[in-house]
Amino acid sequence: MFPNHADPLVTAPAETAILAMLLAESPLSRVELARRTGLSSTAVTKAARPLIDDGYLHELPPERTAPGAGRPANPLTVTSGREFFAGVKISADTLYGTVCDLRARMRTTIHRPLGERDPDSVSALLIDLVAELLDTRPEFRERTRHLGIAVSGDVDRAAGRVRYSVLPGWRDVPLAKAIAGATGLNVTVENDVKALTVTEHWFGEGIGTEYFALVTIGAGIGSGLVVNGRLIAGAYGVAGEMGHIGIDPAGPRCHCGQTGCVEAIASSDAILAAVRGATGREDLDFDGAVLLARGGNPAAREVFARAGRAIGTGIATLVSLLGPERVVVTGEGLDTYDLFGAHIKDAYEAHCFKAAAKCPLTLRPLPWEEWARSAAVIGIQALFP
Amino acid sequence: MFPNHADPLVTAPAETAILAMLLAESPLSRVELARRTGLSSTAVTKAARPLIDDGYLHELPPERTAPGAGRPANPLTVTSGREFFAGVKISADTLYGTVCDLRARMRTTIHRPLGERDPDSVSALLIDLVAELLDTRPEFRERTRHLGIAVSGDVDRAAGRVRYSVLPGWRDVPLAKAIAGATGLNVTVENDVKALTVTEHWFGEGIGTEYFALVTIGAGIGSGLVVNGRLIAGAYGVAGEMGHIGIDPAGPRCHCGQTGCVEAIASSDAILAAVRGATGREDLDFDGAVLLARGGNPAAREVFARAGRAIGTGIATLVSLLGPERVVVTGEGLDTYDLFGAHIKDAYEAHCFKAAAKCPLTLRPLPWEEWARSAAVIGIQALFP
CATH class of the missing domain: 1.10.10.10 (Winged helix-like DNA-binding domain superfamily/Winged helix DNA-binding domain)
Structure with missing residues (x-):
């Protein structure tokens, strides 16, 4: 049955x-x-x-x-194939979908570029994508009842609503209800970094740890924290905001309104703006800034170094406050690890308090499909009370 | 029975x-x-x-x-008087002792100045103090079986050892065993800030909260964090080290070896050193520095303002990462609240991420006896599994 x-x-x-x-x-x-x-x-x-x-x-x-x-x-x-779980990550320009088995192994993946990015258009594409995923094998259609959706931004998981996302027009969107109605699945929506943290805690580096942290770097800087085996949610729905802790009073203004946040120094946009400012080359895009730094341009290299120090200081802060057993660092920002990896590690070691410095950092490249897998894992969580 | x-x-x-x-x-x-x-x-x-x-x-x-x-x-x-609990706080120069009832109300308090501060001398004085506390009323002697000891520094509660304290010669001291042997009581040793956090969570501002934080300011800057109703211990025994998170790369060197820690800017020693440096008056003591600032000296006032900003930024960091429901700020540093209180609040509000800023700060003056009470509460905890 x-x-x-x-x-x-x-x-x-x-x-x-x-x-x-x-x-x-x-x-x-x-x-x-x-x-x-x-x-x-x-x-x-x-x-x-x-x-x-x-x-x-x-x-x-x-x-x-x-x-x-x-x-x-x-x-x-x-029995891995006893039940399957669909997962979709909504990124800024693409939907990544997967079907996972009970052990969180991806059995199929599909991705589709986003056209219009308003909630209705994305929802319609997402419903099509889920249908396509489930149609790849009869047993997926028969034995899938949970769909997880991961999206960056402020998500009210209990209410199934996206309160805020960087996508245009995404303000207080009742996503779970809309998608559940159309697909007949039981739908859970979760912040993408939290979903990834749960996945890494259950199925990855975090297995068996009571205190665990995951840090993502790239377009945004985020973190998810596990304490006493449970993801920290925060009394007011905010927790793990490592990107928005102040680490430098002389640092740049952040889009969040504060000054000297880790994200204002180390996000890919912040790095690009700083390289443009330091070199006077307003024509550069992010890949151009990376090329310039890899080519040895001292000003560009220093921008990446400063970003690395900001990330390392942020991780040390998190470790000195929470005392995790291990930290996984991931995200598309790792693509430029050659430019700031050593600076992350140096600043981390310089700022970790005493025995907390025993906490190892693991660097983990993150294919986009992993985000979709983490969305499916949110569905696996629904097996539990 | x-x-x-x-x-x-x-x-x-x-x-x-x-x-x-x-x-x-x-x-x-x-x-x-x-x-x-x-x-x-x-x-x-x-x-x-x-x-x-x-x-x-x-x-x-x-x-x-x-x-x-x-x-x-x-x-x-x-039935408050059914059982009593002795508590002793070891400070840098004094032992503060109390007997509390089941509801953590202090029934008597005694304090004694420390002479020699090595572990044997302090232990001998502590044993005398406990005897004196229990002798104040027959029912204390009859119905006290737990003693809690609170001390600043690195405490291994499970092993009953003080690994490190600022007191001279306190390295890996098996305090619980020695005191239990001499007093016949069941002894628990705990870090003082953690003991105070538990007390405030059980009997004070933190009642009923799942996420709660306590911050102490003064000679040191510390914090205790409660998540999912439990005090965070950290996988490596380090957690809540708000005093040693890096908030300013241009800040002063800290005694812990790092640069730009909150404590390096905002401890009473750091404030004194900075006022001396800014005014050229090496003769000043802390009270003198306070008088100077209260008298309107701009350089001294700016030192206190910077300390306030450092504390406010540190609390905002803790709140953005942990998301507590409320934060209590306490410690002898509150005596100079008039000089930095507004700066704490301004920096806190400026650096808290979004909805986390809903978390209220409560300022709570802290008589020394409260530390002894928190030690007794550690004894009350022993009633529970």
Whole structure:
């Protein structure tokens, strides 16, 4: 039987813990599951039973580890294709879509350039894209009930609304309701950096960490923070705004109205404006600024260096306040890592407080499809209470 | 029967929730307790029963609210004097001690100047002070089993060790073990800012908040952060280091080795050094610097203004990253609030990101005894699992 449309798949704490653990790391033996969750072996077996009956988990053949090692291990694993999850990232000029399986592996991807970017036009294209994604294989159509949508900006996830986005005309758009009505899917809308943080925490570098942070660099500078295993939302819906912390009173004015924000120094637009200002070459585009710096132009190189120091100082601030176990740095800004990577690391090490400096930075290139995958993972979250 | 020495008083989730709520806010009716905890009325009654039997809770006479309003309300309240908690704050020159009741009200306070400040001398004085505190009333001696000790610096609470403090010779001191052995009490050692944050979260401005922050200003600049109702500890034991985030690349060198930290600009030592530098008056002490600024000396006033801007920027950073519901600012630095208060607020408002600026700052003067009270509250925490 397929679960009800929008109900969580698991509700009991033991089932929740076991499913979450197996989604991230399959296969695991019942003994290992009991050890990691703190449940008894009996409780593990009992909690796994309905998930096996519903086809979400299955047993692998017993593995005999060594002669005389006692009862053979009988690992449990997720049945990846039991349910699928659609995900769409709305970027400034493109829709990226994917269908993922239960273990967040992308089974298909499609992208479409945006024409008009108003909410109605984007919604219409998104509905077509989802139909196309689900039509690629009959089992996608049969076994997909959740769609996640990731978009940059201010998202009210609970209400399914995009309060604000840089796309023209996107002010308080009830996106989830519109798309759910048209697709028949259960739709969740989430801020893209938060979606990526959840994905990296559940399925990537952050597995098993209680304190974790993800930082994105590029057109914007953002971060997502996990504390005690949960994404920080902020009492007023604002948290993780690493791009808008003030790190230099003598820094440039930011589009947010403040002065000396990390983003005002280190976003790709800020870098381009600074290179133009420093070289007097108003004709440059971002690629031109990169070429100039790579060619050795000292003024251009210093702009990238300053951007790197701003990012490194921002990450150190986050680490000294939150104390994450590890930080993943990602985003399209990594394409110019050769120009500011060393400066990020130097400033990070110079500004991290004492033992917090033990926290490793991992740099992770980010294909656009990964954003779509993170949107699908928001759908996987809907399996849980 | 008095509970076993070091066992938690409550273990079941329902009992834990009810006791925690009544410690912070008594009296509350069973109906109100059920509403706030999400438990059924029957579950509330069942959970309260053992706590009433043990004398920790009692019922107040029924209050009839209005004619015809149905069954009379029968509120539950904490029996404040059922158990007492000793608390000692170790400052740079004084021991502050208190005995608090179950609702964290100070029943007596004593302070003693420190002579020698090495660990053995301080421990001996602390043991005497605790004996004196408990001897002030027979019921303190009879019904105190927990002692909390608060000290600034790097504390390993789980191990009961002070890893580092500014006091001379305090490196990796097994304080809890030594004091427990001599007093027969169950001893917990905690960083003073963390203890104060817990106290303010449980018994002060932070009651009922999921996200909360406390900032202390004075000889040092520190902060404690509560997320999802729990104090952030940091994966490497470092978190909340607001004093050591970099906010000005052109700022002074900090004793921690970094440049442009909030503390390097806004601690009382940093302010004094800057006023001396700006006025050429190396003879000044801190009080002299304050007098000069209050007298209108522009250079001295600008030093305090810069300190205020540094603190305000630091708080805004914390708020933009964490999104607390409210922030309490406290510490002996508030004594000079007239000189930098407006600058704290201006910089805070200028640097808070969007809706995060809704987070109110509350200024709270802090008598030294409050530090001792917060140490006692760490003992109250030991009632819980």
